[in-house]
Ligand SMILES: Nc1ncnc2c1ncn2[C@@H]1O[C@H](COP(=O)(O)OP(=O)(O)OP(=O)(O)O)[C@@H](O)[C@H]1O
């Protein structure tokens with residue numbers, strides 16, 4: 001396990017990764033288990049959903065198509081993919097991304113790591129790889145949790161559409177992780193990295209949620225990464241290539257920024 | 271191995287500024303293969319900054335550092351393959367055990383001799399099974415020392431290596447350094463402990479406020495050592511006869527006794543005393559402590575002469 005920076009970093013995170021996995025799995029499975037009760041009482045929710053769907057404030061916390069909530073895909077989107085799952089992914093990715101360089105630097109161990117025969121570029125690439133690895137692990141956990149949920153409540157749905165939406169949401173989280181990573185690599189301060197990235201994440205979420213309801217905001221919704229997240233969609237197969245390309249491009253952009261600035265600057269002693 | 275002519279460590283006009291503050295200014299020095307080199311100076315004089323610049327953790331504002339004849343920025347990785355480093359305040363991974371930590375570094379460095387690591391751990395009686403964060407300061411320092419020596423590097427750079435070690439472990443450390451030198455390793459030590467420097471080092475540089483104020487062999491510095499001398503005469507002697515001797519200080523006469531401190535050679539004092547009847551001479555050596563204190567305290571322009 002302890003033979004390179006990627007494995008070592010994931011190994012360091014073994015406890016926190018377990019807790020995140022439990023959190024994700026607990027959330028997904030319990031919401032899925034709630035589905036049959038929801039369908040049973042769908043009539044009593046109908047009015048509520050209609051009102052909520054017209055209320056801008058409700059739109060902040062319940063994205064997705066509220067009127068389509070009776071369908072399995074609609075339920076999963078409103079309850080999980082539109083808010084909670086992206087929120088957890090983004091929170092995990094920001095935490096991990098800012099810890100990668102800035103966290104190690106504020107503990108004073110980055111300096112020591114550099115006394116070993118690894119280049120700064122390798123440190124960036126491997127730390128970034130570990131962050132991606134963490135998101136991949138959680139995505140596997142999430143897909144498995146959805147699988148468990150689908151089987152238990154016997155939901156009629158093409159499981160691949162859920163897998164695609166989970167991957168897309170993981171990529172969305174990764175973009176914010178990459179941003180936190182690059183701020184940490186550039187400035188070496190964890191607070192700066194977490195603060196700025198969380199602010200941007202909240203801002204882009206609100207832009208995405210409220211943009212369609214506010215005329216002058218509408219044209220800007222496309223700069224929000226949330227715009228590019230593919231939710232569960234039964235009408236088309238596969239991830240949207242342009243959306244996915246946006247995420248990959250943003251990830252590579254932040255990685256390049258990290259390499260360039262990290263190679264130039266002084267490492268702090270914490 | 272490189273040719274013996276290439277210095278293992280070479281600083282050329284090395285300067286590091288933090289904003290407007292000059293932490294290290296125009297340092298020039300060379301350390302040759304097999305040397306044990308002491309890098310001294312008061313707190314905040316720029317020792318750690320020099321070391322961190324030389325190892326490419328921070329970048330020189332001007333000038334350069336070369337290690338094994340390789341530029342420290344351009345050839346950082348090649349240098350580090352052949353280097354052992356012990357940072358000043360060891361911030362090593364608290365949540366790993368000593369064994370995990372050493373295994374990780376062993377792999378990162380592509381080291382091959384785990385028996386040697388194991389031997390070092392036994393030698394320092396290090397606890398490898400507990401979390402590093404839970405170890406006492408000295409026990410943590412042992413882990414730091416083991417990793418600095420573990421891949422049998424050609425150069426070991428240590429920032430205050432014995433801080434926290436008990437006297438027994440200090441002795442163990444000194445003999446390890448000496449053995450390591452015997453196999454051709456160069457050692458660069460920053461330290462505040464004068465007897466340690468005196469015992470280990472062949473040569474020292476002293477830094478004050480970022481500027482190198484002296485670069486001498488320990489042997490030469492010993493000549494500047496203070497000797498406390500007590501002379502007993504057959505008759506009372508006039509103090510004035512001694513007060514003009516060069517390097518003499520704190521002259522006191524008390525009955526037949528004359529006490530004074532001499533810096534450097536005692537020749538003039540002995541010759542002056544010989545005009546009287548001398549019954550006995552006692553000399554006590556203070557070691558280099560006072561020599562260093564002089565360097566630390568005196569204004570740097572006084573010493574430049
Ligand atoms: N990151 C930094 N930013 C600003 N100033 C710094 C920084 N690091 C060090 N300095 C300043 O540079 C000077 C040299 O510090 P350095 O740590 O090199 O001293 P030192 O000789 O190692 O001291 P000590 O004996 O206490 O370890 C000090 O005045 C210190 O305040």
Ligand SMILES: [Mg+2]
Nearest residue numbers: 317318358429
């Ligand atoms: Mg220091």
